[in-house]
Amino acid sequence: MSTDRLSLIFSALADPTRRAILARLAEGEATVNQLAEPFDISLPAVSRHLKVLETAGLITRSRNAQWRSSKLEAAPLREAAEYMDKYRRFWDVSFSRLDAHLRTIQQVPKNQESGNEHATEHH
Amino acid sequence: MSTDRLSLIFSALADPTRRAILARLAEGEATVNQLAEPFDISLPAVSRHLKVLETAGLITRSRNAQWRSSKLEAAPLREAAEYMDKYRRFWDVSFSRLDAHLRTIQQVPKNQESGNEHATEHH
DNA sequence: CCGTTAATTAACTGATCTGTTAAATATGCG
């Protein structure tokens, strides 16, 4: 029984259909039928995927008449990102406590417009 | 048929034993027996976990006499982190193109430090 | 060689996953 949060989150993310559903929800809330539309699988199958995502905390759902709207929830994604961050030093050659510290106090300006700013919050 | 890289990575990470193995490997290479030592499961079970991690690209293995050493590999973790990063705006309230721009030119310091809550990985 | 140690493979089991179709439930509306 792997009922710990991270296991729930990672196994929810392990399915491509569920990741596609999350990607869709990143653009806004949607009903089950709307979410099912791009896929070749039955509605009950989508319903079960949503249940998995809900159990992992990746979505919340509300009812509006006979429609159930799904909404992306951030917390578990953040949790997963924080897990990855523990391993950042293994791939980010420019990552070290010293380097992070320097970036924090110096705020080295970036010429690129890719707002990739994980220097301020984490470590 | 979910043989895509991200699915392999996330399902490898979905198991707490495998995450514990990765955590151990973050401290350095180790043999199968050394990796198996903390767990109550058989050696073949650990061997299979290593196979899963290897298939996901999360470790590589080398042979030294009768010992097989496992080594943590960064690329898949980075890949997973980059996936998460696409959703960063959903949890990081201070994250947006505008906000990143403002931080770049204004140098707003942020010193919030969150404790490392999920340190225990074993089951 | 032979015995020992390290690790994997084989064969099997029970549980969980992903999908199906059919039936059930929930809600709005004429």
Add this chain to the structure above:
DNA sequence: CGCATATTTAACAGATCAGTTAATTAACGG
């Protein structure tokens, strides 16, 4: 109410998963 629409639940099938024990392979060292 009674029908249509949206969604979930039930029951089932096949695949994959995580574990076991027993057998096998690989390499070293007397």
